[in-house]
Amino acid sequence: MVRLPYLTALTTLFSYGLLFAFGQLRDFFRKLIDWTKSKDLKGYAPICLGLEDFYTRRLYLRIQDCFGRPIASAPDAWFDVVERYSNDNNKTLHRTSNTTKCLNLGSYNYLGFAAADEYCTPHVIESLRKYSPGTCSVRVDGGTTKLHTELEELVARFVGKPAAILFGMGYVTNSAIIPALIGKGGLIISDSLNHNSIVNGARGSGATVRVFQHNNPSHLEEVLREQIAEGQPRTHRPWKKIIVIVEGIYSMEGELCKLPEIIAVCKKYKAYTYLDEAHSIGAVGKSGRGVCELLGVDPADVDIMMGTFTKSFGSCGGYIAASKEIIQYLKYTCPAHLYATSMSPPAVQQVISAIKIILGEDGSNRGAQKLARIRENSNFFRSELQKMGFEVLGDNDSPVMPIMLYNPAKIPAFSRECLRQNVAVVTVAFPATPLLLARARICISASHSREDLIKGLEVISKVGDLVGIKYFPAEPPKYEQDRKKLE
Amino acid sequence: MASAVMNVTAMVLDWMSVAFDAPLARAVVFGVHIDGHLVIEVLLIAVILFQLTRKSYKPPKKPLTEKEIDELCEEWAPESLHPPITEEMLAQPPTLESAAGPHSIIDGREVVNFASANYLGLVGNGKIIDSCITSVEKYGVGSCGPRSFYGTIDVHLDCETKIAKFLGTPDSVLYSYGISTIFSVIPAFCKKGDIIVADEGVHWGVQNGLHLSRSTVVYFKHNDMASLESTLDKMTCGNKRAEKIRRYIVVEAVYQNSGQIAPLDEIVRLKEKYRFRLVLDESHSFGVLGKSGRGLAEYCGVPIEKIDIITAGMGNALATDGGFCTGSVRVVDHQRLSSSGYVFSASLPPYLASAAITAVDYLEENPSVLEALRSNIALLQKGLADVPGLIITSHPLSPIVFLKLKKSTGSAKTDLQLLDTIADRVLKEDSVFVVTLKRSTLDKCHLPVGIRLFVSAGHSESDLLKASESLKRVAASVLAELL
Numbered sequence: 001m002v003r004l005p006y007l008t009a010l011t012t013l014f015s016y017g018l019l020f021a022f023g024q025l026r027d028f029f030r031k032l033i034d035w036t037k038s039k040d041l042k043g044y045a046p047i048c049l050g051l052e053d054f055y056t057r058r059l060y061l062r063i064q065d066c067f068g069r070p071i072a073s074a075p076d077a078w079f080d081v082v083e084r085y086s087n088d089n090n091k092t093l094h095r096t097s098n099t100t101k102c103l104n105l106g107s108y109n110y111l112g113f114a115a116a117d118e119y120c121t122p123h124v125i126e127s128l129r130k131y132s133p134g135t136c137s138v139r140v141d142g143g144t145t146k147l148h149t150e151l152e153e154l155v156a157r158f159v160g161k162p163a164a165i166l167f168g169m170g171y172v173t174n175s176a177i178i179p180a181l182i183g184k185g186g187l188i189i190s191d192s193l194n195h196n197s198i199v200n201g202a203r204g205s206g207a208t209v210r211v212f213q214h215n216n217p218s219h220l221e222e223v224l225r226e227q228i229a230e231g232q233p234r235t236h237r238p239w240k241k242i243i244v245i246v247e248g249i250y251s252m253e254g255e256l257c258k259l260p261e262i263i264a265v266c267k268k269y270k271a272y273t274y275l276d277e278a279h280s281i282g283a284v285g286k287s288g289r290g291v292c293e294l295l296g297v298d299p300a301d302v303d304i305m306m307g308t309f310t311k312s313f314g315s316c317g318g319y320i321a322a323s324k325e326i327i328q329y330l331k332y333t334c335p336a337h338l339y340a341t342s343m344s345p346p347a348v349q350q351v352i353s354a355i356k357i358i359l360g361e362d363g364s365n366r367g368a369q370k371l372a373r374i375r376e377n378s379n380f381f382r383s384e385l386q387k388m389g390f391e392v393l394g395d396n397d398s399p400v401m402p403i404m405l406y407n408p409a410k411i412p413a414f415s416r417e418c419l420r421q422n423v424a425v426v427t428v429a430f431p432a433t434p435l436l437l438a439r440a441r442i443c444i445s446a447s448h449s450r451e452d453l454i455k456g457l458e459v460i461s462k463v464g465d466l467v468g469i470k471y472f473p474a475e476p477p478k479y480e481q482d483r484k485k486l487e
Numbered sequence: 488m489a490s491a492v493m494n495v496t497a498m499v500l501d502w503m504s505v506a507f508d509a510p511l512a513r514a515v516v517f518g519v520h521i522d523g524h525l526v527i528e529v530l531l532i533a534v535i536l537f538q539l540t541r542k543s544y545k546p547p548k549k550p551l552t553e554k555e556i557d558e559l560c561e562e563w564a565p566e567s568l569h570p571p572i573t574e575e576m577l578a579q580p581p582t583l584e585s586a587a588g589p590h591s592i593i594d595g596r597e598v599v600n601f602a603s604a605n606y607l608g609l610v611g612n613g614k615i616i617d618s619c620i621t622s623v624e625k626y627g628v629g630s631c632g633p634r635s636f637y638g639t640i641d642v643h644l645d646c647e648t649k650i651a652k653f654l655g656t657p658d659s660v661l662y663s664y665g666i667s668t669i670f671s672v673i674p675a676f677c678k679k680g681d682i683i684v685a686d687e688g689v690h691w692g693v694q695n696g697l698h699l700s701r702s703t704v705v706y707f708k709h710n711d712m713a714s715l716e717s718t719l720d721k722m723t724c725g726n727k728r729a730e731k732i733r734r735y736i737v738v739e740a741v742y743q744n745s746g747q748i749a750p751l752d753e754i755v756r757l758k759e760k761y762r763f764r765l766v767l768d769e770s771h772s773f774g775v776l777g778k779s780g781r782g783l784a785e786y787c788g789v790p791i792e793k794i795d796i797i798t799a800g801m802g803n804a805l806a807t808d809g810g811f812c813t814g815s816v817r818v819v820d821h822q823r824l825s826s827s828g829y830v831f832s833a834s835l836p837p838y839l840a841s842a843a844i845t846a847v848d849y850l851e852e853n854p855s856v857l858e859a860l861r862s863n864i865a866l867l868q869k870g871l872a873d874v875p876g877l878i879i880t881s882h883p884l885s886p887i888v889f890l891k892l893k894k895s896t897g898s899a900k901t902d903l904q905l906l907d908t909i910a911d912r913v914l915k916e917d918s919v920f921v922v923t924l925k926r927s928t929l930d931k932c933h934l935p936v937g938i939r940l941f942v943s944a945g946h947s948e949s950d951l952l953k954a955s956e957s958l959k960r961v962a963a964s965v966l967a968e969l970l
Contacts, residue, residue, distance in 0.1 A: 044733075044762055044764065045731055045732055045733045045734070047676065047733070047817055047818065047821060048821060053821070053825075056824050056825075060824065067635040067636075068634060068635045068639055068823075069637060069639065070639040070640065070641055070643075070644055071637055071639065071640055071641070072640070072641050073625070073626070074625065074626045074627040075626075075627070075630065075631040075632060075637060075638075076627075079637075081637075082641060095641075095644065104637070106632065106636050106637045107631040107632045107636070107637050107638070108631045108632055108833075109631045113627070113628075113629075114627045114629065114631045115626075115627045116623065116624050116625075116627055117627075120628075121623060121624065121627075124623055124628060125620050125623060125624075128616055128619050128620060128623070129616060130585065130586065131585070131586045131587075132586040132587070132588070132610045132611050132615075132616065132806065133615065133616070133619050133806065133807050133808075133838065133839060133842045134587075134610065134802055134806045134807045134808050134839075134842070135583070135586075135587040135603060135610075136587055136603040136604045136605045136610060136802055136803060136806055136941075137587055137602055137603035137604060137941075139580065140580050140922075140925050141580065141602040141603070141922040142580075142581070142583060142587055142591070142600060142602030142603045142920060142922065143583075143587070143603070144580050144581070144582050144583065145582065145583045145584070145587075146582055146583070146584055148582075149582060168664055168808065169663055169664035169667060169832065170832065170833065171663075171664070171667060171827075171828055171831065171832040172664055172666060172667050175667075175670070175695070176695075179929055180927075180928075180929060181568055181569075195831065196827050196830075196831040197827075197831060197832070200699060200827060203699060204695055204698055204699055224560075225556050225560060226556075228556075228559060228560050228563050229551055229555075229556045229559045229560070238563055239563075239565070240565070240566050241565040241566045241567075241568065242565060269560055270563065270564070270565050271565070272565070272568055303568065304568075308833075309629075310629055310630075310631065310833040311631070313629075314627055314628055314629045314631065315628050315629045315836070316628075316629050316630075316663065316833060316835075316836050325569055325572050326568055326569045328569075328572055328576050328577060329569035329570065329572065329576060330569075331576075332575070332576040332578075333927050333928045333929065334927065335691045335692075335695070335927045335929055335930065336666065338691075338925055338926075338927050339666060339690060339691050339692065339743075339927070340664065340665065340666040340692075341664075341665050341666070341800070341802035341808055344807075344808050344836070344839060346619070346623070346628065346838065347628055347629070347836060350628040350629070424637060426636045426637070
């Protein structure tokens with residue numbers, strides 16, 4: 001949980017107020033100047049009315065160089081960030097051909113499969129030569145190759161469910177599956193911090209949507225009781241079905257969901273559960289099987305498990321694992337299966353090789369090493385940051401750690417200063433997070449070595465002192481403590 | 488009897504008037520002469536005030552007790568997540584054992600593949616595969632992040648510039664999946680209160696985008712310009728607030744559900760007359776129509792600036808995956824922050840972006856491949872013109888050749904079963920792979936189902952001949968009862 005000190009809240013609000021006032025002033029002058037110029041819209045309404053993109057024009061564009069930085073190499077532990085310059089105060093950015101080698105603390109590369117791998121890449125190249133980069137066809141027509149069926153069985157075995165179905169993109173998986181499972185007359189209860197794809201899928205399904213407080217099983221129980229007793233809005237007929245949607249690791253908080261309690265509540269009230277493991281599959285758990293393994297939940301208790309291959313497996317696409325009947329039904333009716341191009345065969349091969357490494361079926365123990373390394377790295381980094389006095393969110397074992405910044409001016413300061421010292425971090429502000437709670441998000445990878453992490457910690461500590469984000473008192477280093485004891 | 492009552496009443500009245508004529512009654516209070524009737528009036532007013540202060544009677548509201556809620560929760564029984572599994576749900580598509588080129592291997596046999604939208608024959612092209620291999624060795628397979636968080640790789644920016652230069656627009660935006668392009672673009676521009684006029688035959692991606700945008704959507708008859716004009720007229724007449732409401736027309740260049748081609752010059756004329764913006768989905772026409780493959784605008788001779796938003800999936804002619812959207816600078820910049828499929832999703836794998844660049848290069852250097860495609864389409868159309876029981880409904884230049892039943896059986900389900908039987912037998916007996924148009928239960932399109940053949944520039948004459956012969960033979964036998 002985030003504890004926002006009052007002084008920080010006041011100063012943050014004041015900063016935003018100042019930015020807002022300046023923005024309005026500039027808009028006013030812009031309107032005056034534009035009055036004299038002719039408008040050449042010729043009777044069409046403008047694409048964006050004045051207030052709709054106020055945040056973009058007046059706040060986001062000032063710090064645009066902190067986002068969307070292009071890279072010129074694989075997103076591994078160290079990568080090349082392309083330098084950009086701007087002639088008109090950040091309104092447009094131009095690429096140069098210079099690059100700087102930086103430590104990568106921002107890409108989703110949990111198990112280190114992002115760059116060319118000694119086992120995966122030869123297989124991927126072989127599949128490229130055999131199957132071509134694209135199948136140009138939907139799964140139901142001519143887009144199913146042997147690789148796709150092999151991966152579906154492998155994913156089902158890995159996750160612990162009877163069957164699985166693949167999709168070419170994680171976002172589309174959520175948006176197209178939820179409407180196929182539930183429609184008008186059903187109820188979706190989703191966590192308040194769920195990802196945009198789940199929100200879009202829920203909206204597209206036509207069912208009623210209710211939200212429960214983030215990670216709060218007792219509030220979920222309250223909402224369930226109230227909703228079942230009341231029934232559908234206005235007609236009060238009983239709901240056709242209820243689905244509760246939660247995520248394994250929340251990417252902006254870094255915390256794990258309280259899965260055992262939530263499953264217990266859902267079982268008691270006969271609601272179906274849908275678990276989105278985009279960030280947790282392959283990254284947590286003793287053998288990489290995700291949140292269920294880490295928290296000791298039987299996969300058979302979760303009705304539908306969804307995940308993506310982008311983060312831990314270094315590929316693209318998503319999957320759904322559930323019972324055989326549900327998968328058969330989805331293969332018959334899910335629009336993403338019937339209308340969308342099938343997943344690219346080399347990407348499928350990459351996932352197959354990655355899962356084989358994690359399971360140890362390639363004949364080596366690199367998988368177990370990677371899993372142990374990412375756990376060690378995340379716990380080490382998080383404890384060191386907390387010792388330095390930063391406010392770090394998230395649970396132990398989770399490879400995502402947000403560092404709170406709060407103040408809007410600290411966002412570009414932190415990001416640019418770290419880049420100057422060759423560390424690339426990701427900063428997130430409104431609208432991905434609440435207005436007052438801007439943060440920098442670190443993603444640890446199994447390909448980071450101990451020296452990389454120590455260098456990263458040094459730079460972050462130095463920049464943290466400069467920018468002033470050590471909101472908690474730091475623990476003095478051990479020798480000072482001992483010296484104080486002696487005196 | 489009556490007189491006794493009268494006497495009693497008169498006595499009471501006399502007694503009352505004597506009481507009221509008592510000396511107390513004759514007092515003068517505050518200059519007001521207290522008379523008998525004044526007392527009664529005061530009493531009446533007191534009674535009225537008393538009644539007004541009483542609360543009105545409402546039946547008491549009893550909220551549900553915990554025990555009652557427990558009982559309700561006990562007896563509530565949800566439906567199953569999936570409906571009962573029927574025979575048709577168990578059908579499995581054929582599995583390819585080689586690349587989806589003009590000839591593929593299914594179940595160990597070589598078949599002529601008409602099921603993949605490989606229009607320029609780029610599946611299996613050596614140059615594309617080589618550029619992909621270099622890309623995989625340099626960048627790995629995935630891009631591991633969304634575009635704003637170090638997921639922008641220089642090949643993405645190169646691809647966007649290349650496509651924009653090829654089409655003649657200022658800039659373009661690259662999306663990571665073909666179908667998510669259109670259903671992210673539409674909600675980024677159309678908000679609640681806007682008006683959208685769309686063709687009724689658009690595919691599910693467009694329908695989902697229209698639903699997510701929460702605007703007012705009106706459909707017009709499939710590819711019927713008169714219906715479009717009357718709908719536009721209806722939506723704009725009497726509506727003087729054109730300056731505030733945004734209005735869009737959404738059409739596809741080549742419709743997936745029927746193979747028709749939209750008459751772009753007519754649509755542009757109407758759009759300028761009624762002040763609508765045009766959103767055009769060119770998934771199956773980019774790289775196919777037009778003298779150099781630049782799409783529907785080149786084919787109809789319309790300058791590209793007149794179309795406001797062009798989207799396309801690259802999974803067809805360009806033989807990769809992903810999609811792009813292009814238009815004016817304002818259109819493109821707006822999407823980089825407010826299009827959900829761009830902001831909240833990981834970016835396109837870099838090897839697919841390099842494949843797209845190589846494919847566009849190939850198209851620019853070899854415009855003769857378009858000639859080959861066009862002659863193949865013409866040959867196939869001629870060969871399939873007299874298949875018994877089936878009729879071609881697609882445009883003569885469309886790369887999707889669409890056959891529907893001449894006489895429908897009445898229900899879409901039985902139509903689909905007949906067509907499936909034809910497709911299965913054609914595959915088993917003659918090794919020609921064609922597919923039927925399968926519709927999801929969530930699809931709102933009601934156009935008739937049919938058999939689709941995707942023509943490729945890589946098909947040879949003998950392939951096309953084989954397909955026509957086989958279809959004629961099998962259709963004659965399967966549809967014998969209907970004819």
